[in-house]
Amino acid sequence: MSTPVTPSSDRVAPSPVSVGPLDPVAPRYGGGSLADVLPSALAVLGVPGAADLLGLAPRLAGVRRVAVLLVDGLGWYQIPTAAPHAPTLAGLAATVGRPLTCGFPSTTPTSLVTLGTGTSPGAHGVVGFNVRVPGTDRVLSHTNWADDPEPLCWQPVPTQLERARAAGVAVTVVSRPEFAGSGLTVAANRGGDYRGAADADELATAMLTALTAGTGPTLVSGYHPDLDRHGHLSGLDSEPWRAAATEVDGLLARLVDGLPSDAALLVTADHGQLDVPxxxxxxxxxxxxxxxxxxxxxxxxxxxxxxxxxxxxxxxxxxxxxxxxxxxxxxxxxxxxxxxxxxxxxxxxxxxxxxxxxxxxxxxxxxxxxxxxxxxxxLVAYHGADTAAEMTIPLLVVRG
The missing domain is CATH 3.30.1360.180 (Gyrase A; domain 2)
Structure with a gap:
């Protein structure tokens, strides 16, 4: 059984959001953003030169295994709406949650590469969902990207997973089978052994299996897309969205309960959402x-x-x-x-x-x-702009 890490300083304590959901929010690169999650995780694992920009290491002393779960569409402002259907999520957010920001734009391809590289969007170049290929009139959709442009050229920044592996960390990526080998996966997650998981149950099983497979330092990165999908298709707080929130809660409960004693779970998101009338x-x-x-x-x-x-x-x-x-x-x-x-x-x-x-x-x-x-x-719900509802995401920290 695992327990939340009780924060011991204001830097990681649950922080009330003081702006309204439609107020603009600037990305907090360098100490309060999605870009800072994996560098901080690598610092916990002892990777030389990794910067613990989120101040995790003192509270995760002795942790040798880190699982990072990104729940697509789980914005900080959506957690109160999800809470009646997701008590595990609500409890973690209240006790060990803090808000971060994603990068800009607040959209999935940009955020996945921001997480994977530990850099801001301008640096890695995936600066939007659909982007014009320079010198052409072609628009590249990053979610339908195979190998043109060549991913290593389009996104040349080494990933944090590559950095971890070079330091001797066992690295695994768990996501949907159909995403294996895509341009976006190569851009965001190269450096990790890829494991396909078709649903939340398979995701939990594969993440826990990878987390417990060896005895050395271990990093597991997982991705769950369904909350975002149902928000887009049916809207926030719709019945399908509520069911997806319940599924996320079950996923979190399984991961928390299955954490080894020398492991930690970090839960975050790529963006929030809002309904557009x-x-x-x-x-x-x-x-x-x-x-x-x-x-x-x-x-x-x-x-x-x-x-x-x-x-x-x-x-x-x-x-x-x-x-x-x-x-x-x-x-x-x-x-x-x-x-x-x-x-x-x-x-x-x-x-x-x-x-x-x-x-x-x-x-x-x-x-x-x-x-x-x-x-x-x-679609019903959208994201991408700089409102607090779209930009503000959670960081939940649990250790075994």
Whole structure:
């Protein structure tokens, strides 16, 4: 049986969130973000040079095995909604939970690579869900990415898993079988032995098996996608979403109960979500004012990247600002980079960001009902922007 680690300082204590769910939140790279989770885990395991940016090592002294579980869509602001259906989750959040931020944009591909590399999005270059391939009019969807562009070229930063393995740590990645070998998996998780798990039960079994397989330092990274999927399809607090929250709770209970005495479990997420009502939806394909001057539309509904015709940036920015009004901020690329949303952005990654970046406020979104897959515009919940509901994620720490 495992027990939560009771925090002994304000740095890791449960922290009340003092902003509203629709207020903007900046990513806290370097000590309070998803990028800091694996470096801190490696420091616990004694990997030379690993930075314990989250202050975990004093509380996890003697831990030789670390499991990191990322629950897709489990935002900090969604935990109270899930609590009636997920008592284990609620108890851990109340006793050993603290909020972190994901990176920007608050979307799955960006966050998976941020977790895996321990770096901000600007550094690793996976700066959105859909990104224009520089020098072309092609839009790369990172969730449908095989080997073009070549993953090691598109995302050249070594992963924390590679670093751990080089230091003698046994490293295993457990995720859905269909994700094995994908471009996104290679970009985020190269360096780990891959184990397929088709559902929550298989995920728990595979993670615990890998965690207990040897006697040396061990790192296991697991991924569970269903809460996010049901939020997208049915909305937050829908019956399918509640059932998915209950499933997450059972997964957590199994992992907590199965932890060896020299192990720790870190639970986090890639982003939160919010429902987008029909009245707050704009349609790029149905509004000639939004289409004018835009050569390539990328990003996703809550954060749009506009690659424009030469010399058209100011006119396009003015048109989008007029149409969207208070529903979004429209920034030129250099303005968006200067906010620090992406962290430092090297020259080779700059053109993956749009000439203009449109970040939705409140519960607004910009759909593309004809130029993107139809299902993308039929979802209920979305994420990607910088509101607290989307950006704020949990870190739960349990040790055996």
């Amino acid at each position: 029909a009245a707050d939806r704009f349609d790029f394909d149905a509004d000639a004012r939004l289409r004018a001057g835009v050569r390539v539309l990328a990003g996703e509904a809550r954060v749009r990247y506009l690659h424009v015709e030469p010399g058209a940036a100011d006119d396009v920015a003015a048109a989008w600002s007029a149409v969207l009004g208070d529903a979004a901020r429209v920034l030129h690329r250099d303005e968006a980079v200067a906010t620090g949303w992406f962290g430092p952005v090297p020259e080779e990654h700059l053109s993956r960001v749009g000439d203009l970046v449109v970040v939705c406020r409140g519960t607004s979104a910009v759909m593309a009902t004809r130029s993107e897959p139809p299902m993308s515009s039929r």
